[in-house]
Amino acid sequence: MLILDKVQKSYQNHSVLNGISSTFQYGHCYLLLGDNGAGKSTLLKCIAGDEKVDHGSIRGNEHEDVSNLVALQYQFFESYSFLKVKEVIQLFTKLIANPSNIKDLYELLDIAQYEKTLIKNTSGGQRKALSLYLAFLMSKPIVLLDEPFADLDLKKKKQLFGFLQNQVHLQNKCLIIISHEIKGLESLFDFVYIMQDGQFIEHGTTEELVEKYKNPTFSGLEAVYFEVTGQLLGGRIK
Numbered sequence: 001m002l003i004l005d006k007v008q009k010s011y012q013n014h015s016v017l018n019g020i021s022s023t024f025q026y027g028h029c030y031l032l033l034g035d036n037g038a039g040k041s042t043l044l045k046c047i048a049g050d051e052k053v054d055h056g057s058i059r060g061n062e063h064e065d066v067s068n069l070v071a072l073q074y075q076f077f078e079s080y081s082f083l084k085v086k087e088v089i090q091l092f093t094k095l096i097a098n099p100s101n102i103k104d105l106y107e108l109l110d111i112a113q114y115e116k117t118l119i120k121n122t123s124g125g126q127r128k129a130l131s132l133y134l135a136f137l138m139s140k141p142i143v144l145l146d147e148p149f150a151d152l153d154l155k156k157k158k159q160l161f162g163f164l165q166n167q168v169h170l171q172n173k174c175l176i177i178i179s180h181e182i183k184g185l186e187s188l189f190d191f192v193y194i195m196q197d198g199q200f201i202e203h204g205t206t207e208e209l210v211e212k213y214k215n216p217t218f219s220g221l222e223a224v225y226f227e228v229t230g231q232l233l234g235g236r237i238k
């Protein structure tokens, strides 16, 4: 279990997380929605221990340090410029105590097609795919993903959807996913949290929220997001 208790974080007097509290369980997948700058990435970095919180706490059961239990996929992978993709994967596989066998993810992300490319010459999409692969290679029980579906075609999105479902239900992981590309993927998410100005302004199970918020133009979570924030998923309209 991951417990956030009144988490606060500021950058140079700019308050980014304003007292966030919640509990996240293993075997569930959580969708984190919010406008640009709402604080979503900062929250994931704090959970991963990459950023220190100013006040409040992030912990597991019995006050355990969760940062060792967490793998974070970054939006951009900038390291190891002069290594090839395959070499980075080999390096990580050697460094990790119990690397996961995730051949299906390797194939799904078409990594074989660019495994001989230097990191500095890979495309943004390929780097993202590599960071997604490394996040799962690490065999951590809590995995935090930042826009994993972006840059994937519909077929790949569906395959990744299946992979993530398997990670949650068969591997009993806790996934927290920032994603604005959720059309047709809603059933992956057990719970939805909507962030605004560093706070959760709404949360609940996907079913509860879809039942609570209806809209004549939008359906599913698009309707929920519009009703709660007055904005379109992925773009402002107010």
Ligand SMILES: Nc1ncnc2c1ncn2[C@@H]1O[C@H](COP(=O)(O)OP(=O)(O)OP(=O)(O)O)[C@@H](O)[C@H]1O
Residues within 6 Å of the ligand: 011, 012, 016, 034, 035, 036, 037, 038, 039, 040, 041, 042, 043
């Ligand atoms: N290292 C940093 N130093 C200073 N300000 C930062 C830093 N990281 C984030 N911020 C600021 O914190 C706020 C929240 O940023 P964050 O990246 O967490 O938002 P987000 O919800 O993930 O946005 P997006 O959807 O655009 O990625 C923004 O105003 C951003 O400029």
